[in-house]
Amino acid sequence: MSRWxxxxxxxxxxxxAAQLWQARRExxxxxxxxxxxxxxxxxxxxxxxxxxxxxDRASLPPEAIATLELIGRGGxxxxxxxxxxxxxxxxxxPAMPRGYYREYxxxxxxxxxxGARRIVSGGDPPVVYYYTDDHxxxxxxxxxxx
Numbered sequence: 121m122s123r124w125x126x127x128x129x130x131x132x133x134x135x136x137a138a139q140l141w142q143a144r145r146e147x148x149x150x151x152x153x154x155x156x157x158x159x160x161x162x163x164x165x166x167x168x169x170x171x172x173x174x175x176d177r178a179s180l181p182p183e184a185i186a187t188l189e190l191i192g193r194g195g196x197x198x199x200x201x202x203x204x205x206x207x208x209x210x211x212x213x214p215a216m217p218r219g220y221y222r223e224y225x226x227x228x229x230x231x232x233x234x235g236a237r238r239i240v241s242g243g244d245p246p247v248v249y250y251y252t253d254d255h256x257x258x259x260x261x262x263x264x265x266x
Contacts, residue, residue: 180262183227184251187239188264191224191246199225199234206240212259213250216242226251 228235
């Protein structure tokens with residue numbers, strides 16, 4: 121094996137080990153304040169619990185309401201990625217264990233791809249829902265009646 125191949129294999133192994141270590145770290149449990157607020161974009165203060173950060177279903181676009189109804193029924197979902205794990209890499213939602221959050225596409229009329237709108241649910245079965253219309257830069261918590 122050449123020297124460069126050995127170096128490349130060592131580098132790949134180190135990256136894989138770092139990713140495994142990151143995935144196994146225990147996230148900090150959210151405080152009650154975290155559960156009632158939604159993280160704002162980096163560099164901005166999160167909205168107060170009493171602000172209009174929470175939305176009821178009626179304030180969402182009709183496509184988001186349709187997606188919430190699909191989530192409640194368990195599908196079928198129009199996109200293969202719907203229901204996949206949302207990793208919360210930017211940490212804009214409260215820290216939870218990997219696999220807690222799932223993402224679903226909210227169809228965007230006129231878009232040729234999945235667009236930027238998503239619903240992210242938390243829990244199994246879901247107990248919390250967030251809506252983003254800017255591809256995960258900001259989230260708004262959505263109150264969904266049981």
